[in-house]
Amino acid sequence: MKLMTCPINGSRPVSEFVYWGEIRPMPDAATCSDDEWADYVFNRNGAPGVKKEWWCHTPSNTWFIAERDTEKDKVLRTYLHGEDE
Amino acid sequence: MNAPIRISPLFDVQAPLGPKWSHVDAMQTPASFGSADGAKLALAGIGDVSFRRRAGVKGPGAAAALAELGIATPERPNSFLRMACGTLVARMGRTEFMVEDAAGGTRTAQMHAQTPGAGVYPVPRFDAALVVTGERAIELFRQSCAFDFSSLVLPEQPLVMTSMVGVGVTVVAIDDPSGPYYRVWCDGTYGGYLWATLVEVASDLGGGAVGLEALGRLAQ
Amino acid sequence: MPWRLLRFGLSKSHPEPRMFTAHDKLKPSYDVVIIGGGGHGLASAYYLGRDHGITNVAVLEKGYIGGGNTGRNTTIIRSNYLTPEGVKFYDKSVDLWKDLSEEFDLNLFYSTRGHFTLAHTDSAMRTMRWRAEVNKHYGISSEVVGPEEVKRQAPQIDLSCGGHAPIMGALYHAPGAVARHDAVAWGYGRGADQRGAEIHQQTAVTGIEVKGGKVVGVHTTKGFISTNKVICAVAGFTPRITDMVGIKTPIFVHPLQAMVSEPMKPWLDTILVSGSLHIYVSQSARGELVMGASLDPYEVQSTRSTLDFPEGLAAHLLDMFPFLSHAKVVRQWAGMADMTPDFAPIMGKTAIEGFYLDSGWGTWGFKATPVCGKTMAWTVANDTPHELITGFSLDRFRNYSLTGEKGAASVGH
Structure with a gap:
């Protein structure tokens, strides 16, 4: 059983969480070009690395950020949005 | 016109067992499943207290809004308190609360009547609410949930949100002179499945479904 | 053939030819470099030689051939897809499959079993009818059948699936088949080798040289090769x-896991898939049940496997076949599935001249091996996308014209 640490609820089995993908800055839809928007909508960084991702602890609906090595599947740290030092 | 206005989310799974019914807070609820209720209660009893009236509120202004109504709030996230009037106040996360009336209580009615101010978001609650009790309750949880309930420090009045047989649940552990017991809430639409599954596991442990008569004050 | 075996054993010079020529060194240049020695890459090399006379080809494989998703899938072959693009494409593939054993002079154990996609809900039944109509329009054997037909072909099944997901019907695809997956890589590899292509195992690509928007060469762990054409057929990489x-x-990469049971007497002749229960199962020629489920729930670029997977899969399998409660699982593994947002592959030319993609094959690449090889070879030889793959170009995302192949793997979406 793989564990994930929710910043509010503590260490829980990963089955209590959903993964919502890498955090990606959204371009301004009003000013960006069609190509920039398509790039944002579709393209992904599929190569391995340490990524900042959205995760949610579903029983409590707590959304937070996990920094995870996507090749080793190792979570380095987790924190709430806006609490990154 | 004395038909119950409210239907327990567990009604459909309870009715085939043919319990003796009672009406509490205008909800039809099993009073007894038979003479073995007391023995089951001592080992692993599952009771239905969905009839309790409850209301939720969240947002940065939620604690202040509750204070305005004279409702106390727990200091820490993931804990609960019981007010002198019997009202149960659960704090889930930093700015989310659930309030459950004691018998005849009117706190939740006051919450529903309150006009939400800035940063206050009422959360409608349609929970199935269970009481889980008995000396083998911890074993029941071990078979149905990955969270270790024996790790809880009861005097801290802990609240846990986790997944039980695949259903998202909120659980509080209550310290009682007769031994610890637990209150479990889940979304009402999953209630029948959660109840039936827990009752099945409890039956293996010598327990099972129990009615309000056996629960007595534990239904508070 | 004991005498032949004895002769082989006593000979110092190995009279039986090896499957491939082992090449010590890379040549300084090739007409085409194929990255990835899986089924797709080797098939591309094979058809480049056979159909287009292009034989100065190197296949670079960082591990061993067929060691990636070619050897990690559940060997199912079918063509009952949902979009016209998909149906035509996979039907061509099924046609090619049937003749491969003879073409290679190698037994692929191609075995037509029939393939049921079970429907447990009204909406699933609607999708099955839709798929059947699209399939029939293109002349593919595909029909909606009732639960009694499922029961007739798999008598051990619990049609109520434990009471909570009763089977309402199924899409039945008679040509559905299984084949020995590593033999496919070996067959294509040997065929390509015989036609002059070089297969270099243990050779990883470390960089690709691009000048003025054109490919000019490839850096590898065994040195630099100059070339103007590169096919990238590396799945999760x-x-x-x-x-x-x-x-x-x-492309985003999630692991896709599978497992096999201990061997048992033949009892399951057909291939069963259930989207609602997230499971597909068939019985191999060795008697093992080969089982797969949906993708892992989050991105990982490695082939680690988890305990959650066999637990979940076993629970669902027991809903369908309660009598398997004492069967043991003997192996589990994972492959890296390269997924796309519309569940269709990404194939053909790219913005870099001479860089061709054969990717996005996620959970459905094995069955497409022959037709991928054939169309990629054509595309590279003519520097124009083959008509069967025009709907799969990378450009479709920039143009917001997605293909939408929801019939892709039947499980997980």
């Missing part, structure tokens, strides 16, 4: 290769 040439793609 695709983003690492496209990063080398600076191409962005929508």
